[in-house]
Each structure stands twice: as structure tokens, then as C-alpha cells.
Amino acid sequence: MSTGDSGNPSKVTNTKGNGNRRQREPVTRSVRISKLLSKLLRHQAESEGLKIDSEGFIKLSDVLKHKYLKSLKTTYDEVFEIVNNNDKKRFKIINKSSNNTDDYKCTQYSPEFADYYYISALQGHSINKIEKTFNMVEFKNDDIDFPKEIIHGTFKKNLELILKSGGLSKMKRNHIHFTSGLPEWLIELRRKPRPSLNSDDNIIQEEDVEKIISGMRKTCNVLIYLDIEKLKNLNEIKIFKSENGVILSPGDENGFINKKYFKKITDQYGNDIITEI
Numbered sequence: 001m002s003t004g005d006s007g008n009p010s011k012v013t014n015t016k017g018n019g020n021r022r023q024r025e026p027v028t029r030s031v032r033i034s035k036l037l038s039k040l041l042r043h044q045a046e047s048e049g050l051k052i053d054s055e056g057f058i059k060l061s062d063v064l065k066h067k068y069l070k071s072l073k074t075t076y077d078e079v080f081e082i083v084n085n086n087d088k089k090r091f092k093i094i095n096k097s098s099n100n101t102d103d104y105k106c107t108q109y110s111p112e113f114a115d116y117y118y119i120s121a122l123q124g125h126s127i128n129k130i131e132k133t134f135n136m137v138e139f140k141n142d143d144i145d146f147p148k149e150i151i152h153g154t155f156k157k158n159l160e161l162i163l164k165s166g167g168l169s170k171m172k173r174n175h176i177h178f179t180s181g182l183p184e185w186l187i188e189l190r191r192k193p194r195p196s197l198n199s200d201d202n203i204i205q206e207e208d209v210e211k212i213i214s215g216m217r218k219t220c221n222v223l224i225y226l227d228i229e230k231l232k233n234l235n236e237i238k239i240f241k242s243e244n245g246v247i248l249s250p251g252d253e254n255g256f257i258n259k260k261y262f263k264k265i266t267d268q269y270g271n272d273i274i275t276e277i
Contacts, residue, residue: 029072034082036068037091041121046129056120056130060093063119076109079119088214089244092134093119123214123242125174131250135243141232147180150228150239150247153220156267163259163277168224170255175240175248178226179215186216190269215246220268227263237261 040063045052048066052058064074083091084107094104097116106117122133132138139146152168162168170176182190231237237257240248251257265274 030078030082030085033069033072033074033078034086034090036072037063037079037082037119038121038124040066040068041091041119042124043126046127052127052130054129054131056122056125056127056133057094057118058120059115060117060119061114076111076114076117080107080109083119090121090124090214091119092122092243093117094134122244123175123177123246123248126172128174130174132240133242136248137241139239139241141235146228146232147239147241147247148228149181150178150226150231151181151216152176152178152224152226153216154222154224155220156222156273159222159265159274162224163274166256167259167261168251168257170249170251175250176257177215178247178249179212180241180245180247181212183212183214183216185218186268212245214244222273223266223268223270225263225265226257226261230261230263 040048040050041052041056041058045058050058050062050066060076060079063069064076064079080093083093093106095106095113095116096104096118097113098104106113109117120134122136125133154162168176231239236252237249242248249257259277262277264272265277267273
């Protein structure tokens with residue numbers, strides 16, 4: 001995000017792409033606020049003096065008073081709109097006016113509850129105290145809904161280092177991020193004419209499509225598939241799912257998933273790019 005003209009959001013630009021093509025787009029006020037929310041809720045809450053609980057919730061009134069949001073004169077209504085309309089459903093707002101967690105759900109701002117609203121990011125944290133976010137579930141090996149696929153998106157420029165280091169690292173974050181299938185943007189990409197080195201295995205069938213909105217950047221051009229049976233049989237790696245559908249793993253005791261768990265590595269079109277791991 002450029003900060004060269006912070007007084008005019010329409011002139012701020014952002015670079016987006018689909019793995020092959022990149023373009024400059026204006027960053028709207030909503031996107032700017034969303035990025036600042038992510039910065040605070042995922043990474044900087046403690047260092048910025050905000051009280052955050054073990055699920056990642058911060059009192060919304062405190063967030064709005066912080067210099068990041070205050071400088072933009074951000075309102076409750078704007079934050080609610082951003083949370084409700086975020087394409088990846090990154091955030092959660094709850095109403096703690098009741099002790100019953102079933103009553104926490106809220107999608108519309110009401111001034112009478114202003115002091116009871118709390119907001120969190122659902123994944124992507126680097127704050128150590130946050131190990132499990134709101135409605136995050138841990139998969140057991142015998143769960144019938146255990147993901148049939150677990151896919152990590154990365155970039156060709158990173159692949160050599162991943163393989164040389166022996167696997168995937170959570171680095172400074174609390175979890176390594178995955179999807180439980182192909183995200184929507186990648187499905188659309190594969191439906192277009194493309195180069196293909198493999199057979200018809202990569203053709204997307206309508207009945208195979210599961211709506212996956214988060215867990216992989218749209219610029220990823222390498223997909224690392226984990227071996228589901230090996231994950232279950234060795235039972236060394238914990239697997240979670242966030243409320244917005246992102247598959248998460250803290251890795252082993254060192255925050256690492258060894259490449260012995262890699263099943264295959266492809267490009268964004270599904271062509272194999274590593275034959276031996």
C-alpha cells in the first residue's frame with residue numbers, strides 16, 4: 001500500500017494479480033481500514049497497548065480510539081460493513097452483553113451495545129498468546145469431515161529454499177496456512193485455456209467444487225499438497241480449521257512441517273513441477 005497521498009484514498013494503489021498477471025488498482029477507504037485492522041488484530045495489539053484475549057478479541061471501542069483508526073475517523077458502522085463484506089471473512093465481531101455465547105452473533109451496529117462489541121481476526125496471528133481463535137476446531141484422525149486435501153500456496157522463488165530447509169515453517173506466525181481444496185480464484189483460472197503438461201486430471205468438474213474463499217494468496221504459483229494418510233498415520237502434526245475455513249497447523253514442536261508430508265507439488269494450473277520430493 002502506497003502512503004504517498006494518504007489524504008486521498010482514491011489515489012492510493014495496490015498491486016494484485018492471479019499468478020501470471022499483475023495490475024495496479026486503487027485502494028479504497030474500506031481496504032485501508034481493513035489493512036489497519038489486520039495489522040492491529042493479528043500482529044501489533046500488544047505492542048500498541050491494546051488489551052487482547054486468548055482468542056484474539058479486542059474491545060471495538062478501544063480499536064476505534066487507536067491512532068490508526070482514529071486518524072481516518074473510522075466509525076462503528078464502517079467496521080461492521082467491512083467485517084460483513086470482507087471477501088475472505090477475516091474478522092469476527094461479537095456482542096458480549098450476554099454471558100451466553102449463542103447470543104454473541106451480531107451483524108449490525110446498535111449504539112446501545114457500543115461498549116460490548118469485541119473484534120478479532122480469525123487467523124494469521126503472530127501474537128503468541130493466541131493459539132485458538134473463535135470457533136476454531138481441531139481435527140481428529142477419525143473425523144468424517146477431516147479434509148480430503150490440504151494445500152499450501154507459495155511461490156516458485158521460495159520453493160528451492162522450502163525444499164532445502166526440509167519443509168514448511170510457520171516462521172513468525174502462529175500457524176502455517178492451507179486450504180482444503182482449490183480456492184475460487186484458482187478454479188476460475190483453471191477453467192481458462194492454459195498450458196498443460198499432464199492429462200485431463202486437472203479439469204475442474206462442477207460437482208467437485210467446494211467454495212473456498214481464504215487460505216491462499218491470489219498471486220501464488222506453487223501448490224504443495226500434504227499427504228493426508230501420512231498425517232493421520234504418524235499423528236505428529238495438529239490440524240485446525242478457522243471459522244472462515246482456513247486450514248491451520250502450528251507444525252511440530254519447532255513450528256515445522258517436514259517435507260516427508262509432501263504428497264505432490266504443482267504449479268497453479270495443476271502441472272507437476274517436482275517429481276521426486
